[in-house]
Amino acid sequence: MEASEVYPFAMPQLPARYQEYLAGQTEHVALAVRPVLQQSAAEQRHGVRITYNPGPTGHQAHLDESIPYGEIVEDID
Numbered sequence: 738m739e740a741s742e743v744y745p746f747a748m749p750q751l752p753a754r755y756q757e758y759l760a761g762q763t764e765h766v767a768l769a770v771r772p773v774l775q776q777s778a779a780e781q782r783h784g785v786r787i788t789y790n791p792g793p794t795g796h797q798a799h800l801d802e803s804i805p806y807g808e809i810v811e812d813i814d
Contacts, residue, residue, distance in 0.1 A: 749778045752807035755785075766796045773798035777806065784808040 751759075755774045759767045770787055777785050777800055784804025788797050789811070804810050 749781075751775070751778050754807055754809055758787075758809050769796045770798040773800065774809075776800065781806050784810065786810050786812055788812045 751774055755778065759771065759774070762770075770785070773785055777783060780800075783800045783802045784806055785798050785808075786801040786804060787809060789795065790797060801810070
C-alpha cells in the first residue's frame with residue numbers, strides 16, 4: 738500500500754521562509770506556531786502573523802489575509 742492510499746491529503750512542504758523561521762526558534766516557540774504554519778501551507782492562501790504576548794501565553798500565530806502566502810510578520814501584542 739502506498740502512502741498516498743493511506744494519507745490521501747498529505748501535508749505539503751512548508752515554504753522556505755516558514756522552515757527558516759522554525760529553525761531559528763526554541764522548541765517551545767516552534768511547537769506553538771507550527772500548526773498555523775502547516776495550516777497556511779495546506780491552504781496556500783494567506784501568510785502568518787506571529788505575536789509575542791508577555792506572560793504565560795507567549796508566542797501565538799494566526800493566518801492573516803493581508804500577508805502574502807509564504808511570508809511571516811512578527812509583531813508584539
